Amino acid sequence: MEDKGIPKEQIYQMLRKYKEKDLTHRSGRILGSMCTCPHPVGIRAYSMFLESNLGDPGLFPGTKAMEDEVITMLGGLLGKNNVHGHIITGGTEANLMAMRAARNMRRIKDPEIIVPRSAHFSFKKAADMLCLDLKMAELDENYRMDLSSVEKLISDNTVAIVGVAGTTELGKIDPIEDISKICMEKDIYLHVDAAFGGYSIPFLKEAGYDLPEFDFTLPGVSSITIDPHKMGLAPIPTGGILFRERKYLEAMAIETPYLTEDLQSTIVGTRTGAATAATWALLKHLGKEGYREVATSCMEITYKLAEGVKEAGFELVTEPELNIVPFYSPDIPVKEIARRLEAKGWAVSLASYPQAIRVIVMPHLKEEHIDSFLEDLRTIKGI
Ligand code: 0PR
Secondary structure, three states: OOOOOOOHHHHHHHHHHHHHHOOOOOOOOEOOOOOOOOOHHHHHHHHHOOOOEOOOHHHOHHHHHHHHHHHHHHHHHOOOOOOEEEEEOOHHHHHHHHHHHHHHHHOOOOOEEEEEOOOOOHHHHHHHHHOOEEEEEOEOOOOOEOHHHHHHHOOOOEEEEEEEEOOOOOOOEOOHHHHHHHHHHHOOEEEEEEOOOOOOHHHHHHOOOOOOOOOOOOOOEEEEEEOOOOOOOOOOOOEEEEEOOHHHHHOOOEEOOOOOOOEEOOOOOOOEOHHHHHHHHHHHHHHHHHHHHHHHHHHHHHHHHHHHHHHOOOEEOOOOOOOEEEEEOOOOOHHHHHHHHHHOOOEOEEEEOOEEEEEEOOOOOOHHHHHHHHHHHHHHHOO
16 A cells, blocks of 8 residues: 555546456346346435445434335335335345344254255355255256155254245246245245346236246245345345344344444344435336336347247257246357357356356347347357
């Protein structure tokens, strides 16, 4: 660190140099991210609340009121107005909180959780940090959590079962309705990871898409992860965790002696209120109509891409259920396809099970990007 400070104009210049090295979502070159260009209204709201700390909400009652309103709006979107939760740092913190609540509700020796093989790696972190034994359920032929595998894994020590609504690699929706029945029958906590699908499934259903139930309308669902920084267009890192009942938040509340609230259930202490402001502003500004438009446009581009991928001689792992297109080629190894696409300037991402290239059709991917991507795919295949 220098003794003498550098003038701000020079600092901004230096920052721009670093920024130039980064990829941007706007370029349309990022194909494997669940993040996207944040909406300008979200950016404005975020920057208005940069000093707001929801870790000490008594100092920021305005932001706290917005958080309460956001939680109610998200709950309403997911089938229950009266829910309890927080706007936090993303899907990982949400999943950690859900697993912590489930564990603390039982407080037994050797607790176990059951997740599908397709679950996000945040559950491995949760298992490690919370000393949970992680049991992986197999997937069925459609890459959804296999119910007979779940039933075999259930034991007296099962503190939670996790279903995913929009899997990280393939965008699949687990049979949450059936899992909910099992959980009701056996009195097991059910968490739904809708980090990706939470902001699109309800809107797609409204638009007439035939998608399964996955939310609080199912009586067995205890908590849901929903990420505003993914399909919600909010800036990074904005996450959401919703619980059916307050008792789950209370099960992990810690006393906070010198803050303006007595108890705190989030993992993070000092917690930005900016994420809450952005989520609030976008829900109000876009409304259902705006989000329906975002979700359905992504699906239309997804179908176009899926068709184009097949026409270019590649095979889909599975037909898209949400806005992810996973594909491979019988005659070119997946890593080699990735290498060739990277050489053409595409930032691709691989699915591990089964091995495939996965394109997540986030709102920053427009038709012209897909057209030029398909052109490169055809060249790779020699068509
Ligand atoms: N749950 C699901 C279903 C997810 O897909 C993810 C992240 C999480 C939880 C965790 O969310 P946070 O990353 O917010 O904690 N899914 C993407 C993934 O890991 C995240 C991502 C985003 C990856 C941008 C790459 C990237 O460039 O694949």
